[in-house]
Amino acid sequence: MPKDSVIGDGQKRREDKRFTTGKGKYTDDIILRHQTYAAFARSEVAHGRIRGIDTSAAESMPGVLAIFTGDDFVEVGGNPAGWLIHSRDGTPMTEPKRPVLAHGKVRHVGDAYAAVIAETPEQARDAAEAIVADIEDLPSIVKMADAVANSDNRVHDEVDSNICFDWGWVEDNRAAVDEAIKNAPHVTTLELVNNRLSPNPMEPRCSIGDYDTGTGDYTLYTTSQNPHLTRLLISAFVMGIPEHKLRVVAPDVGGGFGSKIYHYGEEALVLAASKKLGRPVKWTSSRSEAFLTDAHGRDHVTTIELATEKDGSFIAVRTETMANLGAYLSNFATATPTFLHGTLMAGNYTVPNVYVNVKGVFTNTVPVDAYRGAGRPEATYSLERVIDKCARELGIDPIEIRRRNYIKPDQFPYTTPVALEYDTGNYDAVMDKLEEIADLQGFDARRKESEANGKLRGLGIASYIEACGIAPSNLVGALGGRVGLYDAATVRVNPTGNVAVMVGAHSHGQGHETTFPQIVAERLGIPVENIEIVHGDTARIPFGMGTYGSRSLAVCGSAVVRATEKVIDKAKKIAAFMMESPDGEVEFDDGVFSLKGTNKNVPWGDVVLKAYIPHDFPIEMIEPGLEETAFYDPVNFTYPSGAYACEVEVDPATGKVEVKSFAAADDFGVVINPMIVEGQVHGGLAQGIGQALLEHAVYDADGQFMSASYMDYSMPRADDLPMYRVDHSALTPCTHNPLGVKGCGEAGAIGSPPALVNAVIDAIQHSGRTDVTHIDMPLTPARVWSALHDK
Amino acid sequence: MTKVSMTVNGKAVARDVEARRMLVDYLRQDLDLTGTHVGCDTSQCGACVVHVNGKAVKACTMLAAEAEGAKVTTIEGMASSDDDLHRLQVAFNDHHGLQCGFCTPGMIMSAAALLSENPTPSEAEIRHYLEGNICRCTGYHNIVKAVLAASGQDSAALAAE
Incomplete structure (x- = not known):
């Protein structure tokens, strides 16, 4: 295939067949043997003190297997903030704990304070409705101006105001900007509200926790834009499950728009519940719950x-x-x-x-x-x-x-x-x-x-x-970011020359399964059909940071390029050996390796086969196999x-x-x-x-x-x-x-x-x-x- | 439990279900036909649209028992065979009428109902008919083009591009 036809070609999406025929596999489409179902009891008030939660009626209802409240998660960690902001005076922002289930207080309508696990989703929902919470109403803090003005009534009692940070950018500019505005010939002023939105991907969130009582391994199937990031948050901060004992799978995901970047308490709950019951536990958000729990935007x-x-x-x-x-x-x-x-x-x-x-x-x-x-x-x-x-x-x-x-x-x-x-x-x-x-x-x-x-x-x-x-990781680190923001790709050339590319980016509408092969095909000179993209499973992909911030192609796509270049570099060495000139300069164009200055050449397929069947192979100089990983951190x-x-x-x-x-x-x-x-x-x-x-x-x-x-x-x-x-x-x-x-x-x-x-x-x-x-x-x-x- | 029988995608099926079982759960949970999706709980989004006796129906709002004896078609029943897809399935691929794919089954089922009622709809008629199917990814532009193309009309003529 000529190179130039690949980049810039509006190829039709290979994803579409499964989606247009109803064969997509979204999280809620997964049904595991002996699966149980979770439902949550959620606050109906915006702000209240939990005086007691009576689960006795719910416990005796049909099909109920377990009930959890905030008390069950006091010992585990909170869902962390990924970015530390410093205020203008140099003090760090306040970071009140975000528990798996509300404890002590409920802080917004929809805040979950209890969860029921039952044999069917209907039984779980019925029992969740039968939980009686004694919640003392507190005055709600809704308008930001009120929240800022009144430090006596606080969303979080343990911090001293409702202001998390007061940030200036760039603080050193402040005096010069004030002076420039004071002396300017014309100043236009505008007060405006950027309205609060609910992201509303069409697929509501869904999570299945599956604990293997034999191996002690956890699997979480979840609607995530970034399965490795979700695993890191759960492992290192919330549940303490070591990463090698937790696999996170984000299968087909029905849109995200940001709202599925984040780790949510429901994910931790289904994992804990599955461990307790020794059975898989599924939670599927209703649209009403999505409005009340998916992170909002703007405001x-x-x-x-x-x-x-x-x-x-x-x-x-x-x-x-x-x-x-x-x-x-x-x-x-x-x-x-x-x-x-x-x-x-x-x-x-x-x-x-x-x-x-x-x-x-x-x-x-x-x-x-x-x-x-x-x-x-x-x-x-x-x-x-x-x-x-x-x-x-x-x-x-x-x-x-x-x-x-x-x-x-x-x-x-x-x-x-x-x-x-x-x-x-x-x-x-x-x-x-x-x-x-x-x-x-x-x-x-x-x-x-x-x-x-x-x-x-x-x-x-x-x-x-x-x-x-x-x-750029070094830049975000200097600015308070607590993660690196590189991405990763592994290019695995199979023995017969076709290619699997394992990527850290996650596709939930963006068409990576179509676009990423185009950039590999352009470099390897093989047909796009011979290239498969693997994503969305921490057990199968390298540690990449997922999809958001218009980053997939610029960051993960660059990692794909780098890994492909490494594959080509190694294949050139193998080709040089095959052309009986180990130190010779090898060129690779359109799927053919040729020895510069000669008429010798070997095709892609022969070189790949040699890598995997190294009967006659310089193993003291080159390892067998043809698989390379690259991490790309943008500058x-x-x-x-x-x-x-x-x-x-x-x-x-x-x-x-x-x-x-x-x-x-x-x-x-x-x-x-x-x-x-x-x-x-x-x-x-x-x-x-x-x-x-x-x-x-x-x-x-x-x-x-x-x-x-x-x-x-x-x-x-x-x-x-x-x-x-x-x-x-x-x-x-x-x-x-x-x-x-x-x-x-x-x-x-x-x-x-x-x-x-x-x-x-x-x-x-x-x-x-x-x-x-x-x-x-x-x-x-x-x-x-x-x-x-x-x- | 109540025994509910119907014909789904040409096959006779029967299951014992609770009286409150919705048609969408009957299809997804009892028959494992998970191509029909649930995107809301107020009968607004259209991800669950199927055909019941030839009419487009939101399966989240119909009890399974109400479909007793009915002929039901879901997205899984639209293609004649694995390599002979319905013209709407082909057109959605040709015109990039889907991204995440979650709304797509309902969108195609609604569009099929439109084309059976109105074989050559205008852009405005397509937009009006699909008002009960929400897509968050495509901005509808390419869905409209796909439906127009599937109806045999020239989609290039309307696209302001």
Whole structure:
């Protein structure tokens, strides 16, 4: 197969056959012999002191095998925070324990305080309902401002306030930023809320604990984006099960979007219960439980100030944010609003002074953690909204003000005031592409057409930059990260020349089983069909960190390249021996090894066979076999960027917003499979449009979660969304990984909310309501109507 | 326990189940037909859609006993054989109409019901009909293209790309 046909080829997905025929194997599809079922008793109040839990009625119910409460897990560890943040004054963040089951207090609606194991799921649920908890209601802490203001009523009694950390980035910039803003000719200020979301992968979480009483080995089947990370957390922090006695399998997983990165208490519970009973224990989340327990996303309240010259040149950016952490620290909750947010606050722009302040706040709500984009959507939303407002105030076109401040191609590598070094990019070229695919020339005519139909039409523009390919271990370590963020791959060439590639990344929609073979095929010159990807099982794959942060191809894909290169290097030595020139220079091209300067050559298959049948083999120089592992630790983040345009129609009579078109021009670096990349962008756009228009995890003053079902939480549906125009041709290859790739999974969700809100504000302003400068997401008909009609 | 009998994917089946057994659990737990999925508990997401006597039904909201004697088709019954897939199964692959695959069985079952009612639906009709099937991965773009293509229409014409 010619090399050039593999990279950049939109090959159809090999995963699809099993999924389209109902033969996928998701965790809940696994039925083990003598399997039992877990159900949880969960708090109905947001904040309360547990005075007693009466399990007597439940114990005598049919099929009940065991009941657990928080008392049973006092001796085991807590679910840890993966990132240590230091406050501005140098003190470390507070880290209250997150137990397997609530003990002493319940801290959010849905907090589990007991679990029942029974013969059937129905019996387990019936018995869980029969558990009687005596819980003393405590005043709920729901609004972040209240949580910060009142230290007497605390989510965690053992720490002295509800503020986990008060972080400044970069603290040394603070005085200069204050001074620059004080002296600036123009300052635009915006207060905005980044609405709380529930990730909602369509597959609810599910875990099966299976303890082998003969060997003492545990197996956990679970819905995870990163089985090795889950095993590490359970082994080293929570349960103390040694890693060599715990296997974690994440089979087909039905989407994650961040929510399945984290270890959850239900996983520990099914393992402990299986040990106690000597039988497998399965728990399958209902959608209602998913709303109440899957880590939420976003939930920031921010004030942003942008100081500029009169011509719109940026002078300084200053933000103050309260970031909701919920009731407990989820594994990466503290990294998301800090290092994945504050470091991006310079955007795509040359802005000499930037300072970000974030307070992480505990409240009696579901824990909040990384959700598609994770910090970067919040940064982009704040910045791109305030730029839009500034452009209006100064009378500058929204595209022009961005272009005027873009970092130019000859300025890379570019170090920002918030401590990132962007390696490459060409933001003007991406904006040129956007203007082309969005047909911005035709906007005025389309606006007239809308107006003729009694509708307001608006155009919104946004740029974004994100830091992906997470992440250089030495950098994250210096910043408080408690893990390395390399990834790993093993390339195993089988004796007849076909290949198994074991990868640390996990595919739960991203199509790795299709894309990864393309990069191996390109290097080995063998057909993609002869290459198989193995993932999702700690017993079969090397220690890799999994899939999130648009990292799979940039980090794990690079490990695949490195391991493949090692295989080729070894195969060349074998080939040299076979060509009777052990010291000769061997070239490998298109599946054939040739001895430089001669007409000698040997094909791939012969060399592989020689490696495995080493009858005549220089075993004193070369080991038999052909299998290599590589760990790849990136030297920098990757920096995908893009420019998005959204056109909306607003019905002034109802306030309803309709997205008429959405165009996305992205620079993802080199693209391996354009079909899959475009699909990733489509999905990200839908989630970003969902955030901007529809989705909202709403809590009332008592901490009751008011939108915790699909009857109330408005998921984007087919008739809410347009066809998208996407393009990724204005690319600059990443300069520091072997594939030149940057990552594409989160982009759509990052760039789309500000583009959409900017479009609605444009429509409203054009109607004459120039006093309406902002509406908080989601832009529901009620909010838009009020903005249009309230005086 | 109640004996519930029906024909599933052309085969006669009977199981003794609790009266409260939902059709989706009958299919998944009792018949091991795990291609039909459960994505919510409010009859909203459509991951559980199957055909009962030719009509698309959310199997999470129908008691197994209500399907007594019925002809039921699940995703496992859509392909004629292992290498002769249903045109929607082919089109979803051709047009990248799925990512994680969890909503896909329900999506295909709903789309098949649409095409039997309306053989050449417009983009708007497809979007409206699939409103009861939630997909979190694809943003629907490629699902719409796939359904349009499966109906024999030119999907390239509508895609703004």
